[in-house]
Amino acid sequence: MDPRLWSKDEERIFFKKTLEIATPEQLFYLTDNGRFLAYWPKKYKGKKTTLQSRNAFIGSYTEKWIKDLLTPLAREFEAYAIHNVVCDEIGLGERSPADVAIVKTPKREQKPEDILLLVEVKMSIVWNWEYHPESGDLDCIGDFTTHQGNPGLLRSDTMLKAIGKSINIRVSGYQSSKIPIIVIGNTPIMKTYYKKVDFLKKAGIIQGFYSVNPNPLDKPSKNNIKSTPEKGFLRVDKINELYNNLEHIIEEDKEFFSSMLPKKELGRIIEVANREPTYEKKAEKFLILLRGIKNE
Structure with missing residues (x-):
């Protein structure tokens, strides 16, 4: 397994680092019997609470993680991977910036012609974890089939947000027509989205959904697909697979267009x-x- 991609080890690092600035209650659910868990297990029947505070931590962490992951690729184009890019001309304002972008200049505020690639990051905690506050230990207690959460791209609202933001960029004006857009997650996608992601790629709205988690499940499963038929979704198993795909997307002189005419x-x-x-x-x-x- 490529150590540069997402894994259990990376999630462990996230929790260890974030626990230096956050409390366990901000990162874990607390069960009736006093266990700190990342998700409610499927067989859990006790009292449940909602946990919103973790979203901000994992969102910030994974966006910066993707920025670092794409930096070597950006350098090949003498460009930069930048977090929270703003470009008002294509609908990316301060309230809704691009999570990550590969751009020609090392600054947050960009012009459309200097943007080589826009990246929407939709990653979350995939496995279930138990935290032991007395010792500080973290135990992985199961993959996403064992808990009640729908992480990353397995959430319909996550997919719809990514699609909606991409459409907003596309309809902001012709200045966005040459800029490729991709979505990066760390899970498979639901079967109901197989045809949709392929159509989005074929229509030119989004150039691909990528999972940078080669092994999201502890056991083989038909739901852990490598790709959809038209490769609108692709599971990345090696870092060079991602780089080669994105290099091709950036280098190709393509243009988005749409209309409805007689x-x-x-x-x-x-x-x-x-x-x-x-x-x-x-x-x-x-x-x-x-x-x-x-x-x-």
Whole structure:
């Protein structure tokens, strides 16, 4: 297993570091019999409480972790991996910045033309852990099939937030049309999203959902898929697999476009664009004409 990717060891490190600045009650549920657990076990029948405080800690930790993970890739493009990037022109304001972006300049505030890749980070605690406050020990007591939580990309609301934010960027204007967007998590996705993520990739809205956790389950399972049919979702097993995929995404000169036009109007645009001498010129003309249409 590639030590640079997400694992049980990384989760243990998260808890150890965060317990230096947070209380156990902020990171763990407390059972009726006094156990500190990361999640309620499936067989737990006692009193339950909600735990919102951990979200901020794991969110900040994983976003910075992804920034560090992507820094070597950014350097290949003489660029930078930056946390909390702001670009008002494409809908990324102070209240909703990009979690991580690979950009040409080492600053948070960016221009669209300097953004090489936008990354939405949707990672969380995957395994269940028990914390022993007397000794400070942490025991892993099961994977996500043994507890009541739905971590990371297994949560429907998490998927919808990532999709919604990406669509907001796409509809903010044509300046976002050349910027690839990916989502990085640390779990598989639900079966109900297999077709959706493939369609999102094919439609050009999101260039891929990636899990950087090669072994999220303690036992083999058909639900721990390597990828969806069109690779809208991909489980990364080695760091170079991620780097190679993202390198290809960054280097390809692609452009997002969408419209809903009568076939006659669309045919006219295609006919006019087809008069251009090269494929690139045809594409450029097509996009100019498409974007020049004003719907009644």
